[in-house]
Amino acid sequence: MNNFKKWCANVGFIVLVTLLVACGGNGTNENASSNNGNSNEAEPTGNENEPFKFSIMANLHTAEVPDKKVQNLLEEATNTELDIQWVPDSNYEERLNTAFATGSLPQAVYMKNQSTYNQFKEAIRDDQFWEIGPYLDQFENLNKLKPEVVANTLVDGKMYGLYQGRPLSRSGIIYRKDWAENLGIEAPTTVEEFMEMARAFTEDDPDGNGRNDTMGLTDRNDLIYGAFKTVASWHGVPNNWGEKDGELLPEFMFDEYVETLDYMKELHANGFMNQDFPVTSKNDQQALFKNGTAGIYIGSMGDVLSLYNDASQLNPDLEFAVHNYVEGPNGEYNIWAIPGYGNLVIFPKSAVKTEEELLGILAFYNEMMTPEVANLTFWGVEGEHYEVQDGRALANSDSALTDREVKPYQSIEIGEADTNGRYLGLATYDAKIKADELEIDNEQYLVHDPTITLDSETFQTHGDRLQQIINDVTYQYILGQTDLDGFNKAVDNWRNQGGDDIIKEFNESNQ
Numbered sequence: 001m002n003n004f005k006k007w008c009a010n011v012g013f014i015v016l017v018t019l020l021v022a023c024g025g026n027g028t029n030e031n032a033s034s035n036n037g038n039s040n041e042a043e044p045t046g047n048e049n050e051p052f053k054f055s056i057m058a059n060l061h062t063a064e065v066p067d068k069k070v071q072n073l074l075e076e077a078t079n080t081e082l083d084i085q086w087v088p089d090s091n092y093e094e095r096l097n098t099a100f101a102t103g104s105l106p107q108a109v110y111m112k113n114q115s116t117y118n119q120f121k122e123a124i125r126d127d128q129f130w131e132i133g134p135y136l137d138q139f140e141n142l143n144k145l146k147p148e149v150v151a152n153t154l155v156d157g158k159m160y161g162l163y164q165g166r167p168l169s170r171s172g173i174i175y176r177k178d179w180a181e182n183l184g185i186e187a188p189t190t191v192e193e194f195m196e197m198a199r200a201f202t203e204d205d206p207d208g209n210g211r212n213d214t215m216g217l218t219d220r221n222d223l224i225y226g227a228f229k230t231v232a233s234w235h236g237v238p239n240n241w242g243e244k245d246g247e248l249l250p251e252f253m254f255d256e257y258v259e260t261l262d263y264m265k266e267l268h269a270n271g272f273m274n275q276d277f278p279v280t281s282k283n284d285q286q287a288l289f290k291n292g293t294a295g296i297y298i299g300s301m302g303d304v305l306s307l308y309n310d311a312s313q314l315n316p317d318l319e320f321a322v323h324n325y326v327e328g329p330n331g332e333y334n335i336w337a338i339p340g341y342g343n344l345v346i347f348p349k350s351a352v353k354t355e356e357e358l359l360g361i362l363a364f365y366n367e368m369m370t371p372e373v374a375n376l377t378f379w380g381v382e383g384e385h386y387e388v389q390d391g392r393a394l395a396n397s398d399s400a401l402t403d404r405e406v407k408p409y410q411s412i413e414i415g416e417a418d419t420n421g422r423y424l425g426l427a428t429y430d431a432k433i434k435a436d437e438l439e440i441d442n443e444q445y446l447v448h449d450p451t452i453t454l455d456s457e458t459f460q461t462h463g464d465r466l467q468q469i470i471n472d473v474t475y476q477y478i479l480g481q482t483d484l485d486g487f488n489k490a491v492d493n494w495r496n497q498g499g500d501d502i503i504k505e506f507n508e509s510n511q
Contacts, residue, residue: 051075052360055083055106055351057099058412059092059343063283066408073376074409078367086408090281093119100348107351108361110412111161111344114452115224115464117153120346122460124155130347130358133159139362141369144419152339152452162365163341165416169442171230171335172324172435174304176295178317179206179214187323191234191263194326198272201295217273218294220285223471226277227298229336232260234328239336239447241506248450248506250499252470252491259329261487264478278475290314301435308429309399320431324438325445337446343411368414371421377413378422380406392426456505462498469494 065086075082085106087095092112099105100123111117123129136142136159145163153161173188180186180197183204188194198216200206206214219227233239236256241248251257267273274280274288286303288294290311297307301322308320325333345365352358367373379386379393385406386393396402417424427433456463473490476482482490495503 049079051079051081052364053081053083054108054357054361054364055085056108056110056345056412057085057087057096057106058110058408059089059112060086060408061089061411062403062407064404067405069405070376070380070409073381074373077373077376078364080364084412090283092116103350105348105351107357108345108347111346113224113342114339114344117161117344117346118460119464121155124160124346125460128349129160130349130352131158131160132162132347132358132362135359135362138359139366141366141420142362142414144369145415146340146419149340153341153344154453156455161344161346162414164343164345164411164413165340165419166338166342167439167442168337168340169335169446170300170302170435170439171233171298172301172322172438172442173326174289174297174299174301174307174320174322174431176201176206177319177321177431179295180321181319182206182208187321188326190327191231191329194234195263195267195272198267198296199270202270202272206295207292213293215271215273215288215294217267217296217298218280218285218288219273219277219298220280220282221278222282223474225299226285227273228260228264228474230298231264232257233334233336233447234326235260235263236328236330236332236334239449241449241451243450247503248454248510249503250470250494252474252494256328258484258487261474261477265480268478269480278479286310292318301438302432304435305427305429305432306399308431309397322431322435322438324442333445334447335442335445337448339449339452343413345412345414365414368412369420374413374415374420374422377409378406386423388423389426391423393423394426394428450510451506454506454509456502456509458498458501458505463502466494466497466499466502469497 071082071084074080083106089112093116096109096116097119099109100120111120120129142162146165149163149165150159153159153163173194175187175197179201183200183206185197185200186193188197201214201216205211217227223229232251237254237260238251240251242251242254243249244254268275268277274285274294277285286297286307289297290307292311292315297303301324304320304322308318311318311320324335327333347358347361352361368377375382375393379395380402382388384396385402386395388394413422414420425436427436469490473482473487477487491499
């Protein structure tokens with residue numbers, strides 16, 4: 001009897017009840033029968049308490065893979081064993097495409113942005129990834145994802161991915177406030193004033209050292225998340241696609257696109273920006289800003305905090321400021337919007353073989369959308385990486401610690417503070433407080449992509465290849481390697497190689 005009591009305690013209440021029912025003769029119990037009445041040999045059946053193991057591929061925004069402290073706690077909180085393959089953001093798409101081509105994708109694969117996701121829609125339609133919508137009613141927390149954002153991720157009306165929420169537009173200017181004050185310059189409110197700031201930061205010795213060692217704008221090899229798309233918005237360029245005479249057309253078929261090219265060409269030709277920007281990485285772009293070479297950075301305004309934390313180590317006296325409102329030639333301010341998500345995680349059938357495996361992975365992401373786990377993933381360990389003040393998270397001022405132990409895990413977050421319950425950040429740096437305010441202010445001036453929910457088979461199949469034609473000629477124009485005739489020939493090339501079919505299909509889908 002003592003052994004029987006000990007066994008009951010070990011296997012828990014549910015097994016005990018089952019055994020008592022079996023002993024009472026009210027039905028059969030396979031587990032109890034298999035014990036042959038010998039409680040000393042009995043062991044719990046099933047492996048529900050064992051960690052669920054699966055693999056993840058995620059993009060890495062820091063120089064090194066993270067310390068495993070947060071991962072260990074995450075595994076403990078979710079009862080999982082994670083194999084996270086961290087891939088540097090700079091070559092993530094190349095690695096992703098290689099893994100897809102060789103059939104070696106892990107079980108959970110992050111799409112780094114909408115463009116990456118679009119590249120996989122053909123494979124999604126080809127039934128190579130799991131449709132997860134039918135399973136979500138089993139997961140209370142996943143059902144909290146915003147329907148309007150989920151709608152922007154659908155493929156043919158079906159849900160395949162879990163999104164990581166993003167503000168609709170974080171784009172703006174971060175600039176050297178101390179340089180501007182030295183030269184008596186205010187934040188630019190027109191494209192003409194922006195050009196003047198870039199000129200002055202290049203030619204007027206803004207740091208006062210008597211040397212010709214500064215420039216205006218630092219940019220990188222990214223026409224979307226670098227400077228170009230934001231400057232294009234100022235000039236009235238549509239967001240990827242726009243309507244002209246009742247027809248949807250790509251942004252580069254609008255006059256405002258050429259106006260933007262001319263503007264960027266002037267910045268480049270005058271030396272007001274880094275001359276090698278088409279081959280400059282994000283890290284190198286930011287280094288030019290942090291080390292005091294460049295005075296203007298166009299991108300996510302929220303980056304001002306991390307940029308300042310690094311730059312102030314080199315120059316404690318520098319000052320940054322943020323700004324968003326720059327009117328274009330038409331006297332209006334416009335800013336391009338994203339569809340409400342950044343990363344998106346999808347699940348390849350080549351790696352997730354069974355429905356049971358899929359449900360296990362979805363259960364993990366359901367736990368990721370609890371406040372406890374969401375805070376761990378985004379902020380780290382309370383008392384080590386952040387403190388809670390006024391109901392918000394105040395990050396540790398040691399950015400190196402955060403980069404090493406926490407920041408990489410932010411890229412695997414699901415949802416956003418509104419849906420997963422994590423703390424919002426408490427900013428103490430004035431420029432970061434201002435950046436948070438300007439992100440909200442941007443929502444008054446958003447330009448949306450009208451094709452997000454539309455369909456074009458040619459775009460899915462050839463859109464990336466065709467876009468490279470436009471990307472190449474855009475760079476060539478800015479660098480002075482081609483002219484308007486060369487640009488127009490590239491547009492004609494785009495149209496002849498399938499672009500006209502894309503235009504037709506998007507417009508048919510829009511009817």
